[in-house]
Amino acid sequence: MAELSLVSGSVGLITLQSPPVNALSAAVRRGIVDTMQRAVSDPKVRSVVICGQNGVFCGGADIREFGSTMTGPPLVPMIHAIEAADKPVVAAIEGSALGGGLELALGCHYRISHAKARLGLPEVTLGLLPAAGGSQRLPRLIGVPAALDLITTGRHVTAAEALKLGFVDQVTDQNTVEAAVQFALSVVGQSLESRRISSLPCPCPVDVDALFEGVMQRVRQSARGAIAPVACVQAVRAAATLPYAQGMQREQELMATLFTSGQARALQYCFFSQRAVSRWSMPSGARWDTCKPKPVTKAAVIGLGTMGRGITVALAQAGLSVVAVETQPQQLKAGQRAVSDMLERAAQRLGVPSAVQGVRYSQELQAVADAHLVIEAVFEDMALKEQLFKQLSSICKPDTLLCTNTSALDIDHLASQTHRPQQVVGMHFFAPAHVMKLLEVVYGPRSAPQAVATAMALGKRMGKVSVAVGNCRGFVGNRMLMPYVEEALFLLEEGATPETVDHALEEFGFPMGVFRMSDLSGLDVGWRVRKAAGLVEPGKMSRVRQGRRYSPLGDLLCEQGRFGQKTGQGWYLYETPGSREARPDPWLHSFLEEYRARQGLVSRRIDSQEVQERCLYALINEGFNILQESIAAGPEDIDMIYVFGYGWPRHRGGPMFYASQVGLPRVLQRLEHYQQLHPDVPHLQPSSLLWRLVSSGSPPIHRWREVIRKPHSAL
Numbered sequence: 001m002a003e004l005s006l007v008s009g010s011v012g013l014i015t016l017q018s019p020p021v022n023a024l025s026a027a028v029r030r031g032i033v034d035t036m037q038r039a040v041s042d043p044k045v046r047s048v049v050i051c052g053q054n055g056v057f058c059g060g061a062d063i064r065e066f067g068s069t070m071t072g073p074p075l076v077p078m079i080h081a082i083e084a085a086d087k088p089v090v091a092a093i094e095g096s097a098l099g100g101g102l103e104l105a106l107g108c109h110y111r112i113s114h115a116k117a118r119l120g121l122p123e124v125t126l127g128l129l130p131a132a133g134g135s136q137r138l139p140r141l142i143g144v145p146a147a148l149d150l151i152t153t154g155r156h157v158t159a160a161e162a163l164k165l166g167f168v169d170q171v172t173d174q175n176t177v178e179a180a181v182q183f184a185l186s187v188v189g190q191s192l193e194s195r196r197i198s199s200l201p202c203p204c205p206v207d208v209d210a211l212f213e214g215v216m217q218r219v220r221q222s223a224r225g226a227i228a229p230v231a232c233v234q235a236v237r238a239a240a241t242l243p244y245a246q247g248m249q250r251e252q253e254l255m256a257t258l259f260t261s262g263q264a265r266a267l268q269y270c271f272f273s274q275r276a277v278s279r280w281s282m283p284s285g286a287r288w289d290t291c292k293p294k295p296v297t298k299a300a301v302i303g304l305g306t307m308g309r310g311i312t313v314a315l316a317q318a319g320l321s322v323v324a325v326e327t328q329p330q331q332l333k334a335g336q337r338a339v340s341d342m343l344e345r346a347a348q349r350l351g352v353p354s355a356v357q358g359v360r361y362s363q364e365l366q367a368v369a370d371a372h373l374v375i376e377a378v379f380e381d382m383a384l385k386e387q388l389f390k391q392l393s394s395i396c397k398p399d400t401l402l403c404t405n406t407s408a409l410d411i412d413h414l415a416s417q418t419h420r421p422q423q424v425v426g427m428h429f430f431a432p433a434h435v436m437k438l439l440e441v442v443y444g445p446r447s448a449p450q451a452v453a454t455a456m457a458l459g460k461r462m463g464k465v466s467v468a469v470g471n472c473r474g475f476v477g478n479r480m481l482m483p484y485v486e487e488a489l490f491l492l493e494e495g496a497t498p499e500t501v502d503h504a505l506e507e508f509g510f511p512m513g514v515f516r517m518s519d520l521s522g523l524d525v526g527w528r529v530r531k532a533a534g535l536v537e538p539g540k541m542s543r544v545r546q547g548r549r550y551s552p553l554g555d556l557l558c559e560q561g562r563f564g565q566k567t568g569q570g571w572y573l574y575e576t577p578g579s580r581e582a583r584p585d586p587w588l589h590s591f592l593e594e595y596r597a598r599q600g601l602v603s604r605r606i607d608s609q610e611v612q613e614r615c616l617y618a619l620i621n622e623g624f625n626i627l628q629e630s631i632a633a634g635p636e637d638i639d640m641i642y643v644f645g646y647g648w649p650r651h652r653g654g655p656m657f658y659a660s661q662v663g664l665p666r667v668l669q670r671l672e673h674y675q676q677l678h679p680d681v682p683h684l685q686p687s688s689l690l691w692r693l694v695s696s697g698s699p700p701i702h703r704w705r706e707v708i709r710k711p712h713s714a715l
């Protein structure tokens with residue numbers, strides 16, 4: 001809806017009314033068209049101000065409408081009518097002016113913004129382009145390079161930056177609507193010719209072709225297969241090279257392709273899933289809306305290795321008072337220096353006061369005694385953690401939350417070392433912990449819902465996408481990674497090279513293939529885990545362990561001290577230890593050939609399709625098992641874990657969404673096919689939930705929960 005009122009005697013004030021963000025739903029568009037017509041034809045109205053209710057100008061088109069047939073007046077003619085009005089129209093921007101919201105403002109003759117407002121054209125992040133004239137108006141107003149930056153990245157800018165770039169006319173820290181009304185009164189009678197952006201020429205760069213070629217190359221490289229950024233460049237190019245009307249036509253053509261694409265659907269699914277995961281639930285029925293988090297102002301971190309340092313930074317930046325404990329004096333000193341450096345650098349970058357003063361350091365575990373929440377980030381060793389939890393149980397106050405940053409160990413076992421198992425949860429951060437957006441909050445069977453609520457709330461405060469998951473080996477992310485990595489190793493045994501596997505996965509959209517990733521994180525990490533699981537038999541080449549197919553390839557490399565980037569050799573070769581550029585390693589290729597020969601394995605050509613299917617479907621299949629066991633409450637939880645923690649390409653929506661797009665019968669059929677070829681690989685055995693979904697007619701992903709909840713015998 002939109003409402004028109006007369007203010008200050010002659011200003012028609014149009015207020016958009018559609019909580020929470022005044023998105024441009026059919027009703028709002030109808031309201032704008034109607035109120036504008038009334039304002040233009042009312043002789044008492046000499047100028048118009050458009051604002052949004054509740055301190056938000058407009059969050060753009062209503063994304064929820066995209067999945068259905070669009071009704072109501074379209075945006076483009078609505079914005080043209082505003083621009084064509086013969087009375088000055090001023091946008092009063094508070095809160096957000098994003099996407100269609102900013103395009104609406106660009107159709108106005110003037111834009112007044114509150115200092116705290118954020119503006120931008122984030123359509124690209126939803127798989128779209130600014131197709132209500134934004135791709136044509138913005139370059140005309142601020143020039144091609146700046147418009148390309150905003151449109152291809154979708155980044156939100158502050159009002160100050162928008163003023164500097166030239167797409168707002170005035171910034172105020174007072175009442176924005178009042179400022180806009182005063183402004184509207186002051187411009188009555190002035191010519192509007194130069195204020196109609198669509199009539200302005202686009203400032204054309206000297207060498208258009210070179211500029212766009214360069215930009216297109218950069219965009220294609222960083223887009224990793226996403227089509228919207230490329231279409232955004234093409235649309236801006238149209239603005240720079242064609243008259244406005246033709247540019248608009250091009251904008252519409254490009255949008256038509258994007259609008260119905262699978263990528264747009266995936267990105268919009270991610271938008272809503274990112275928000276949905278904060279509405280967590282546990283199998284016990286406890287939920288986000290029935291549990292209040294406990295206030296946390298004092299936190300403690302134990303262990304100042306890489307993870308502990310990042311966690312300390314993340315907590316301090318969220319405004320908590322932190323005590324960081326490290327018992328090794330050298331490590332304490334190095335950790336303190338690293339944390340302070342990270343905090344200082346971040347403060348400089350963001351132009352905010354440094355949080356260095358918020359962190360205390362100690363060698364004594366006793367220093368955590370008055371913390372509201374403790375996160376242990378010591379070495380991944382169960383005995384060490386058991387001992388620590390016993391000590392924490394007697395040092396900390398009875399209501400202190402005890403959290404572990406383990407990436408795979410049993411949360412419930414750790415809880416059983418304390419007198420307060422209900423106060424124990426996992427907070428699984430991803431390295432670097434102050435940068436990576438994902439946090440897995442892991443509850444055990446005895447974790448109190450309030451403990452989960454508190455960890456989730458803390459995650460939100462740190463700016464993380466926090467996902468609540470149940471306790472099992474590897475939780476959600478690492479558990480699904482195991483079959484993915486194993487399939488990659490099996491492919492090497494069968495004839496692939498690290499290069500061919502990585503190429504296929506990078507072609508799919510991962511920033512790094514599995515072997516480059518393994519070199520980066522260190523081969524010794526997985527080796528330790530396999531040793532703890534009793535899988536490693538030094539020097540042995542047997543390919544069946546614990547009753548199933550096993551590849552000792554990773555172990556054999558580790559036995560040679562090839563731990564990846566840090567040792568200069570792993571699955572690839574590096575110029576020096578620590579350098580990042582992975583080069584094919586002839587030694588590794590001969591090693592693989594010898595290995596196959598000694599094992600009597602016949603090497604065959606393996607194509608990208610097989611790599612992608614075997615690695616990804618094995619991972620997805622484990623996702624179905626996880627859903628079946630209620631370790632994750634829904635597919636969105638798994639998908640957000642993969643998008644924010646494991647580099648799954650966002651434009652593919654996450655593994656479960658991807659499976660839904662490929663088609664569940666197809667995923668099932670390919671798993672069955674590979675399982676027949678490799679009967680000794682249990683993770684290729686299709687999950688019973690996948691079977692149930694297929695036999696329930698493969699419902700759309702938002703209806704999977706209904707099948708998951710259905711008792712098995714009902715089928």
Ligand SMILES: CC/C=C\C=C\CC(=O)SCCNC(=O)CCNC(=O)[C@H](O)C(C)(C)COP(=O)(O)OP(=O)(O)OC[C@H]1O[C@@H](n2cnc3c(N)ncnc32)[C@H](O)[C@@H]1OP(=O)(O)O
Pocket residue numbers: 020021023059060061062063064075096098099100101122123126128129130131132272275276
């Ligand atoms: C034919 C088509 C022609 C033209 C197309 C135009 C393209 C567009 O305009 S696409 C939309 C572009 N806009 C955006 O991408 C903005 C999206 N929203 C946001 O970034 C944020 O929501 C925010 C506006 C900055 C507000 O942030 P915050 O205060 O943190 O609240 P949230 O939790 O994010 O959102 C609250 C609630 O609102 C829902 N929502 C937000 N924006 C939209 C929207 N544009 N359409 C529909 N719904 C929206 C959001 O999902 C939340 O609801 P949940 O129920 O929690 O999901």
